[in-house]
Amino acid sequence: MAAEVGRREERLNPGEIFRNNAFIIITEMLELQNQTEKDTTMLVDEILHSILFLGKIHDPPFSPLAIFDDDEEMLNVLKGDYPRPFALYSSQIPRRSPFSCVLDMMVHVSGQDNEEGIKNRLQEFTNQLKKGANSQLLFCSTMCVSHINEPNSVRYYGVSMSNAGRKSGRILVNAACCSAWDDYVAGAVMTFYPKRAKRPNFDGTIRLPEGVTCQAFGLSDGREKPPCRSCATLFGFQTTATESWANGNCAEVESLSNLFKNENHIKEQARPLSETWTEGARQTVKEEVLRDLKNLLKAVKFEWENNFYTPQIN
Structure with a gap:
């Protein structure tokens, strides 16, 4: 994951920070989903809608294909598994920010009482993200x-x-x-x-x-x-x-x-x-x-x- 992120960051410019962080967050959610036996389908579904919505209202806007960095195969798999976010991101709005979904997923994986584990995992993850004027919604500074x-x-x-x-x-x-x-x-x-x-x-x-x-x-x-x-x-x-x-x-x-x-x-x-x-x-x-x-x-x-x-x- 780190090597992949490094390669992506090499070609970043300020206008791509949103797309970079969106891709990293979605990928991380899918990886975390595989680390828990709990049903976290709702969290992946919710974060997909939230990020797609934010991509639509971003200036300039980002289409789903652009967010997935032209990875049409990955996009089609997610559309098949989670059709509603792709159908409704242009008409309904999210109830909360994407990082709230990331946090909930990390709580599921680490355990509700594992405060230090959750904090360390979230801290390590945010260090992978880029912080910029155009992407603050896809960056988290405080827990x-x-x-x-x-x-x-x-x-x-x-x-x-x-x-x-x-x-x-x-x-x-x-x-x-x-x-x-x-x-x-x-x-x-x-x-x-x-x-x-x-x-x-x-x-x-x-x-x-x-x-x-x-x-x-x-x-x-x-x-x-x-x-x-x-x-x-x-x-x-x-x-x-x-x-x-x-x-x-x-x-x-x-x-x-x-x-x-x-x-x-x-x-x-x-x-x-x-x-x-x-x-x-x-x-x-x-x-x-x-x-x-x-x-x-x-x-x-x-x-x-x-x-x-x-x-x-x-």
């Missing part, structure tokens, strides 16, 4: 782990989207708020999204209860990273960091979402306390985010049929 501070507690993982400020990144944040993330986490993000200014009529920010750890790690060096100012505001974290990343892009968001989806008693302890946090207000804000999503899709000339993609089950 986060959340868990209850009890012996043998389950670990819940998340990765960063690494695409602050770009239309494609905003599209995926909007989509995740509307379809993928836990409603408390999505509400916290939407309090400041998409304008990065706090809404006067809605406050969905939360405070993570004591006895829960949420720790991010940089994948370039494996070191702990303090939460940015945005995460401190959204989730009540204490931090010494001065950076403030775009809401929804940080790994903490996905990690906490997975925690809340599986640990309901922790989620209820983090319930938003503002009087402006009501189900009606949350639905109104969600509709505004959905309108912003539709406007972004129009800007990239994507004709959406108003459905979020659901991967197939064999």
Whole structure:
């Protein structure tokens, strides 16, 4: 794999970084699929759709054949095994970023409790990828782990989207708020999204209860990273960091979402306390985010049929 990646990188120019990383990610997912006895068909299906969608809205766009580097045989095999991503990438949008699928696959392969193994595997993989202005969605810089501070507690993982400020990144944040993330986490993000200014009529920010750890790690060096100012505001974290990343892009968001989806008693302890946090207000804000999503899709000339993609089950 490394030798193949090296040969591909020799002929790269900045416009090819997206295609390079897309090919590497898909190849890695297929290799990881062979390393687990669990049925991971849905993850491969989902990541194919996500990458094909991002290729379509990329500037310049990349067709499926271009993404597979003119390997028509490989393309035809995947079309046969996973027809829905190829049929629907031009009309439906993904619920989350490709690296979320990569992370889930690595959790399956390494085991949910193998935090160090997952971190090391993801770190090794990201080192194979190219980072560039045209391909941030296909590069991941941060992983986060959340868990209850009890012996043998389950670990819940998340990765960063690494695409602050770009239309494609905003599209995926909007989509995740509307379809993928836990409603408390999505509400916290939407309090400041998409304008990065706090809404006067809605406050969905939360405070993570004591006895829960949420720790991010940089994948370039494996070191702990303090939460940015945005995460401190959204989730009540204490931090010494001065950076403030775009809401929804940080790994903490996905990690906490997975925690809340599986640990309901922790989620209820983090319930938003503002009087402006009501189900009606949350639905109104969600509709505004959905309108912003539709406007972004129009800007990239994507004709959406108003459905979020659901991967197939064999």
